Amino acid sequence: MPYSDYRPDLMGSARLEPSGSFEAGSMQSFTLVYTAGAFGIDDTGSIKIGFRFATDFGPVQFDDPKGPGYTTVEASNGATLEAKWEFKRNIRPWSRSLYIGVVKDFLRPGDTITVRFGDRRFGSPGIRLQTYCESEFEFRVFADPIATYDYVPLPESPKIAIVPGPAVTWHALLPTMVRAGERFRLAVKANDAWGNASNQLSGRLTLVPSRPVVGLPETITCEPGAFAAVVEQLRIDEPGDLVISVRDEGGRELCRSNPLRIVDSQAPWVHFWGDTHGQSNETLGTNSAREYFIFGRDKAFLDVMSHQGNDFQITQGFWRELNELTAEFDEPGRFVCIPGYEWSANTAVGGDRNVHYRREGETIHRSSHAQLANAAEMADEAKDAHNAHQLFEKLAGKDCVVLAHVGGRYADIKQAHDGRLETSVEVHSAWGTFEWILRDAFEKNYRVGVVCNSDGHKGRPGADFPGASFFGATGGLTCYLAPRLDRDAIFEALRRRHHYGTTGNRMLLSVEAHMPSSGTLYLRDPAVFEAPETREVDRVIMGDIAAVRDDEVVLEVEAVSSAPIERIDVFDGFDLIETVRPYGLDDLGPRVRVIWEGAEYRGRARTTVWDGALTITDNQILRAAVINNWNLDRGIQSQDEHQITWKAVTTGNFGGLDLWLADPAAGRIKIDTRHVRREIPIGEIGLEDIVADAGGLERRMRLYRLPATMKETRVTLRKRVKVRQTGDTRLYVRVTQEDGHRAWSSPIYLFRR
Numbered sequence: 001m002p003y004s005d006y007r008p009d010l011m012g013s014a015r016l017e018p019s020g021s022f023e024a025g026s027m028q029s030f031t032l033v034y035t036a037g038a039f040g041i042d043d044t045g046s047i048k049i050g051f052r053f054a055t056d057f058g059p060v061q062f063d064d065p066k067g068p069g070y071t072t073v074e075a076s077n078g079a080t081l082e083a084k085w086e087f088k089r090n091i092r093p094w095s096r097s098l099y100i101g102v103v104k105d106f107l108r109p110g111d112t113i114t115v116r117f118g119d120r121r122f123g124s125p126g127i128r129l130q131t132y133c134e135s136e137f138e139f140r141v142f143a144d145p146i147a148t149y150d151y152v153p154l155p156e157s158p159k160i161a162i163v164p165g166p167a168v169t170w171h172a173l174l175p176t177m178v179r180a181g182e183r184f185r186l187a188v189k190a191n192d193a194w195g196n197a198s199n200q201l202s203g204r205l206t207l208v209p210s211r212p213v214v215g216l217p218e219t220i221t222c223e224p225g226a227f228a229a230v231v232e233q234l235r236i237d238e239p240g241d242l243v244i245s246v247r248d249e250g251g252r253e254l255c256r257s258n259p260l261r262i263v264d265s266q267a268p269w270v271h272f273w274g275d276t277h278g279q280s281n282e283t284l285g286t287n288s289a290r291e292y293f294i295f296g297r298d299k300a301f302l303d304v305m306s307h308q309g310n311d312f313q314i315t316q317g318f319w320r321e322l323n324e325l326t327a328e329f330d331e332p333g334r335f336v337c338i339p340g341y342e343w344s345a346n347t348a349v350g351g352d353r354n355v356h357y358r359r360e361g362e363t364i365h366r367s368s369h370a371q372l373a374n375a376a377e378m379a380d381e382a383k384d385a386h387n388a389h390q391l392f393e394k395l396a397g398k399d400c401v402v403l404a405h406v407g408g409r410y411a412d413i414k415q416a417h418d419g420r421l422e423t424s425v426e427v428h429s430a431w432g433t434f435e436w437i438l439r440d441a442f443e444k445n446y447r448v449g450v451v452c453n454s455d456g457h458k459g460r461p462g463a464d465f466p467g468a469s470f471f472g473a474t475g476g477l478t479c480y481l482a483p484r485l486d487r488d489a490i491f492e493a494l495r496r497r498h499h500y501g502t503t504g505n506r507m508l509l510s511v512e513a514h515m516p517s518s519g520t521l522y523l524r525d526p527a528v529f530e531a532p533e534t535r536e537v538d539r540v541i542m543g544d545i546a547a548v549r550d551d552e553v554v555l556e557v558e559a560v561s562s563a564p565i566e567r568i569d570v571f572d573g574f575d576l577i578e579t580v581r582p583y584g585l586d587d588l589g590p591r592v593r594v595i596w597e598g599a600e601y602r603g604r605a606r607t608t609v610w611d612g613a614l615t616i617t618d619n620q621i622l623r624a625a626v627i628n629n630w631n632l633d634r635g636i637q638s639q640d641e642h643q644i645t646w647k648a649v650t651t652g653n654f655g656g657l658d659l660w661l662a663d664p665a666a667g668r669i670k671i672d673t674r675h676v677r678r679e680i681p682i683g684e685i686g687l688e689d690i691v692a693d694a695g696g697l698e699r700r701m702r703l704y705r706l707p708a709t710m711k712e713t714r715v716t717l718r719k720r721v722k723v724r725q726t727g728d729t730r731l732y733v734r735v736t737q738e739d740g741h742r743a744w745s746s747p748i749y750l751f752r753r
Helices: 289-298 316-329 377-383 388-395 435-443 487-495
Strands: 013-017 021-023 030-035 046-051 071-075 080-087 096-103 112-117 134-138 140-144 159-163 169-173 177-179 184-191 203-209 219-222 228-234 240-242 244-247 253-256 260-263 270-275 304-306 336-338 340-343 353-357 400-404 422-429 449-452 477-482 499-502 508-522 534-541 545-548 552-560 565-572 575-580 591-599 612-617 621-627 635-639 643-647 654-661 668-673 677-681 690-693 697-706 714-722 729-737 742-745 748-752
Touching: 030 140, 071 080, 071 096, 096 112, 169 244, 169 253, 219 228, 289 304, 289 316, 316 336, 316 377, 336 487, 353 388, 388 400, 400 487, 422 435, 422 487, 422 499, 422 742, 435 697, 449 499, 449 742, 477 487, 508 729, 508 742, 508 748, 534 748, 552 565, 552 729, 565 714, 575 714, 591 668, 612 654, 621 635, 621 643, 643 654, 668 697, 714 729
Parallel strands: 021 159, 177 260, 270 304, 304 336, 400 422, 422 449, 545 748
Antiparallel strands: 013 030, 030 112, 046 096, 046 140, 071 112, 080 096, 134 159, 169 184, 177 270, 184 228, 203 219, 203 244, 240 260, 244 253, 270 477, 340 353, 353 400, 449 477, 477 499, 499 742, 508 534, 508 545, 508 552, 552 714, 565 575, 565 729, 591 654, 591 697, 612 643, 612 668, 621 654, 635 643, 668 677, 690 697, 729 742, 729 748
């Protein structure tokens, strides 16, 4: 239930020193002074200082005066205080909170409680500030002066601004596919150490294209205070591929752009990138909904966005505001902004679904009014859908698309699914990687596509990083194959599953099946739609559903990646058909890759801790590097020529280590983690994975060998694939880059006539 609103004016006040703006992730010290109001605080009464759900501020600790996060509390009258740092012991969105209880005494009106976060008086370096930016980071103070455990928020709580740090990593963003002669844009940006878009860019950059580009200057200047340098109205008139190298004034390469393919001017579709899943501080996210859309459009350079707030927190007023914002930001040809919400039911009654409406003004069918209990908000309760079956019933006939999501709650698509509305499953987000939900769909013979989004809570849609919080992965992106950039085209791409998802990289991926004889392409799934429109074709692309005459088809795959390609796994549904690598046995050398992956289980507490050690005997470690480590506190903790220790977590995704050894074959490698303990002769590690299962959900370690240096960013495959006699042949690929990023194509669904 919501907090009490009884006489907040009598509950006291709070002030904070220092105030102003502070760098994300920096060490700071703050003193918050609470002054008791008209009631004082009774014996066993308390205050709470709340912080938003996603924050990684702190953590607060009370035991080590010299350690980070050391926090002290004291009462001006000498009353004994009890302090606890709690998670999920406060009403959302203020899930993280410092509880300060008054014991063995009481506070009179005007008495104070002084809280020193990161108290430096005894040697602490301070407390680490939240690692992501927020225009109003609030120390939200709640008071329980009557000792009823019924808290009242103060009318005003202290706030600071959290701003980005200096540029550390550079990024050059191009579209991945445009038609010859069409205009396109280059955006050059940089992130700070924690992944925030930095506005501390300066200097002149040189642009070196792989082929001539009309309108591309030789240099661009980064203006102080700007978050990116953008070059518009670029053009290439002939088909081909483009990559642009960005170099500093000394000639050092800062980054290379993602690949851009120029296709024929009559090509039926091109590429648009989107993140349609995230929320702002009106529900459980960070910054306002307006700031959320501005970041995605102008700092992450997305083409497609939606806002997906938890429905049981969306007031009627905020629903109207969201619809006004999507209408304002939607600009056909430049930016598609989609109205929608997250149907946030408990897993027991269906789990999370993302609802995307084609137009503004639609009804929101909430899973509940759990945090909207006042009479005015309850007026539309009859429109609620308390389980997923009811949701699909209420959405029937509406112009919308539903996507199955795995977040704190996961979508149980085996319990409820409507293929007319629910067209895809989300296999990756900031919560982790969830290939199992695609296999759930296969088990039930559903025909769904693959999307990846962020479900961002940190105000960084399209460029979401986990920071130091419990999130374990970067946010994903979805690439839509569409003829143009407007809502009609994007919704048609969603309904036909013409898209692929990535873990945040912008890879160019093509997956097609060619039929020796023509087949029948269904524009809607014939398993759930009556007499859908059809076309006779001899080629289908990712997401298509087709009836075929032939015993086999030719599968053609092309991946042009943003980093060297490690492997492409080709699947028919549950079955791995082939793993394609752009290297062979003769290319292998002294480099060994150690991977950890998986989760505890499907639900909210899925995080697996992989802290461990690796020891090399009768050999030496020359160099080591971590993969998919997004938390600066984790990664390699210690290293010498024989041993490495590390800290790491996975939430369904994977991370790991690369080792460059003095001798490619000598000695043994010993792994010691909570979940896997194993010793392996180094000479036995080769091209194929050595797998050590670790229980849990798809949890395991893998060891294999890679070339010492990898350069191949383009891999093609042409393969004959048998079409099953009964049921669907479900062809899709998973591409893994050397840097740990991945991409998944939506399956092609083929069946015999």
